[in-house]
Amino acid sequence: MPRLIEAPVRVAAVGQPPKTIDEFVGQASDGQEAVSLAQMKSPAGWAEPGQRPEFDEYTIVLRGLVRVEHEEGFTDVRAGQALHCRPGEWVRYSTPEAEGAEYVSICLPAFSFDIVHRDPD
16 A cells, blocks of 8 residues: 655754755655655755765756756856766765745765765865
């Protein structure tokens, strides 16, 4: 029988100004280690430290723009677009435009602070 996920779990976010992370599936919400699925809402000017994660991350932008810096420059991902970052790639996410952004993140395996490898502050 299919399992209804009635509500996400709010997860602490990094970066400033603060964004919200609502995880529907993953280590924080239901202990799932294979995949995480989360909805993000970030305000204008939000940015997080760079990272070199050990997981695939798929980002689907629902509203606004998410800028993903990488070693060759940056890629702007707009509403209706998606981006795939592979394990071991250095990336830094931000939402530089006035409206902020809303997007979905899918990580394989599931996101965890042990395997994200953020840059030192």
